[in-house]
Amino acid sequence: MKIQLHFRRRLALEDIRFYICALCVLSYALLEHMSIGIPWFSGMKMPLLYIAGLCALPEINLILKKFRIRKYFYVTCVTIVLCGFLFLSAYMNKAPRFGVVPYRNTYRLILYIAELLILTFWVSEKGWFHRILQLTFGYVLLIVLVVDVMIFADIDLLGMKENDIYIIGTKFSVVYMHMNLLSLWLVRMQDQLTFSGWQRARLIAGGVAALIVTFRVNCMSGVLGCVMLLLLLWRTQHGKRLTRKLLCSPRVLLLFAVASVLFVFVVQMLISIPAVSYFIESVLGRNNNLTGRVQIYEMFSGKMQGHWLFGFGMGNANAAAMALFGYANAQNAILQWVLQTGMLVTVLLVALIVLVFDRLYKNQNLQKMMPMVALIYVYIALGTVETTFSMSFILWVFMLLMYVNQPPHILAQEHKKR
Numbered sequence: 001m002k003i004q005l006h007f008r009r010r011l012a013l014e015d016i017r018f019y020i021c022a023l024c025v026l027s028y029a030l031l032e033h034m035s036i037g038i039p040w041f042s043g044m045k046m047p048l049l050y051i052a053g054l055c056a057l058p059e060i061n062l063i064l065k066k067f068r069i070r071k072y073f074y075v076t077c078v079t080i081v082l083c084g085f086l087f088l089s090a091y092m093n094k095a096p097r098f099g100v101v102p103y104r105n106t107y108r109l110i111l112y113i114a115e116l117l118i119l120t121f122w123v124s125e126k127g128w129f130h131r132i133l134q135l136t137f138g139y140v141l142l143i144v145l146v147v148d149v150m151i152f153a154d155i156d157l158l159g160m161k162e163n164d165i166y167i168i169g170t171k172f173s174v175v176y177m178h179m180n181l182l183s184l185w186l187v188r189m190q191d192q193l194t195f196s197g198w199q200r201a202r203l204i205a206g207g208v209a210a211l212i213v214t215f216r217v218n219c220m221s222g223v224l225g226c227v228m229l230l231l232l233l234w235r236t237q238h239g240k241r242l243t244r245k246l247l248c249s250p251r252v253l254l255l256f257a258v259a260s261v262l263f264v265f266v267v268q269m270l271i272s273i274p275a276v277s278y279f280i281e282s283v284l285g286r287n288n289n290l291t292g293r294v295q296i297y298e299m300f301s302g303k304m305q306g307h308w309l310f311g312f313g314m315g316n317a318n319a320a321a322m323a324l325f326g327y328a329n330a331q332n333a334i335l336q337w338v339l340q341t342g343m344l345v346t347v348l349l350v351a352l353i354v355l356v357f358d359r360l361y362k363n364q365n366l367q368k369m370m371p372m373v374a375l376i377y378v379y380i381a382l383g384t385v386e387t388t389f390s391m392s393f394i395l396w397v398f399m400l401l402m403y404v405n406q407p408p409h410i411l412a413q414e415h416k417k418r
Contacts, residue, residue: 017055018122022132024052025115026139029391030177033169037160046104049111056118063121071405072121075355079117082348083110089341092310098323099316102340106314112391116398124405132402137184144181147174151216166217172386175222178210179229179375180392186233186371203233225382232374236367244366247373250358256377257350260384261334264297293331293385299324300335311342317387333383349389353397359404369403372396 028048035042067076090106123132147168149155157167166174185206207230214222236244246252303324312320317340321329330336337346353376360369376396379388 017058018128018131019135021052021055021115021122022119022135023139024048024055025112025119026136026395028052028112029395030139030143030180031168032391033173034167036169037157037165037167046108049108049115052115053111056115056122059118059122062125063118066121066125071359075120075352075359075401076117078348078352078355079113082345082352083113085344085348086110086314086341089310089345090313093313093316096313096316097320098312099319100313102313102315104315109314113394116395120398120402120405123402125407127406129403129406132399133184133188136399137181137188140177140181140184143168144177147177148213151213171217171219172222174217175210175214175219175225176379176388176390176392178213179225179378180396182206182210182229182233183371183375186237187369190368190371203230203237221382221386225378228381229374229378232377233371236370236374241366244370245361247370247377248357248361248366250354250361253357253377253380254350254354256380257334257353260380261332263384264300264332264335267294267297296321296325296327296331300330304338307342308338309342309344311338311340311345314340316340329387331385331387333380333387333389336387337389356397356401356404360400363404369400372400376400 025048028045031041035045063076066072086106086109090102093102096102119132123129147166150157150167151174160166164171168174168177182203186203207226210226211223214226232247236247311317317336318329320339321327321336330339334346334350337349357373360366360373376393379393379396382388
């Protein structure tokens with residue numbers, strides 16, 4: 001009788017480089033606001049990006065060979081121009097009116113975006129989307145478990161609880177991390193998911209768990225975000241293909257993003273409607289000026305004079321908002337980017353997202369990434385009154401691109417599974 005022993009194949013050097021690079025980039029994105037409660041973590045961000053860059057450096061040859069292919073070319077060009085305008089924004093704010101000299105923050109963002117682009121080429125050409133998905137899901141799950149244990153066990157580190165701060169940042173960071181986990185879980189389950197009664201129950205249970213945490217940290221906008229996400233996830237699983245095509249349409253996404261900015265100009269008219277006023281005051285328990293947001297929106301155009309093109313410098317948005325409006329930020333995702341980097345960078349950032357959705361729209365297997373699409377729409381919707389265009393938001397956009405740019409035979413296999 002033959003006994004066959006199967007030994008796990010050794011990880012190749014490229015595999016090791018990939019996992020180290022991905023872990024460093026994920027740490028930078030997912031733990032972006034950790035320095036709010038643990039200031040020394042800010043000093044770890046640049047080393048993380050340097051390590052990721054060293055691991056990704058050999059893949060520059062891959063980019064030089066492949067970037068002229070249509071599926072990469074436009075995204076690569078927009079990304080390069082975006083990074084160029086980021087540097088120009090920093091140069092124009094070398095003597096900042098508010099905050100600090102933005103070179104360090106700008107360089108860090110450019111490095112992060114460049115490494116995401118390299119990871120996109122790397123994952124796509126190797127067909128390693130399953131790897132990055134599993135790694136990201138595991139990382140987010142670990143973060144959520146640690147945060148939830150600390151919240152419900154009432155564990156307080158360094159006196160953060162007194163200031164309503166958690167280990168990964170503010171209450172918004174906590175809520176958004178749970179939303180990320182729910183969406184990643186559904187993407188991960190798409191290969192097996194038939195949305196049976198048991199699967200529906202698991203989705204509802206996950207949504208309820210996220211809502212419980214949201215109420216525990218007292219984040220009302222987070223409640224709206226969780227509800228919106230659950231409704232969109234339900235709709236994309238049950239709805240017809242037309243619904244999925246509509247959500248993946250780059251035109252629809254662009255209109256949605258534009259609407260999130262136009263909101264600030266019509267908000268005064270909206271809150272004067274009795275039904276809207278009742279909902280804000282009685283249901284959400286907020287005042288009619290949306291916790292100061294209306295005043296910010298009314299002052300924004302006047303205060304941005306002379307800074308529309310290049311903003312006040314990357315990383316100076318909070319300092320500028322406090323000085324100009326008396327609030328911690330611009331209370332709108334797109335306006336926050338305009339405030340710190342200017343119109344040129346912000347327009348290119350939106351253009352980059354639209355290009356990614358254009359690639360997704362042309363893909364046959366839309367179902368696979370619909371939970372991630374739903375998450376991005378929720379962040380844009382919440383971005384109407386919050387600053388949701390974080391580093392993790394950019395990560396989810398690039399993960400969409402990693403998936404759709406995989407080799408045709410891998411995408412065909414994914415399509416057959418559906």
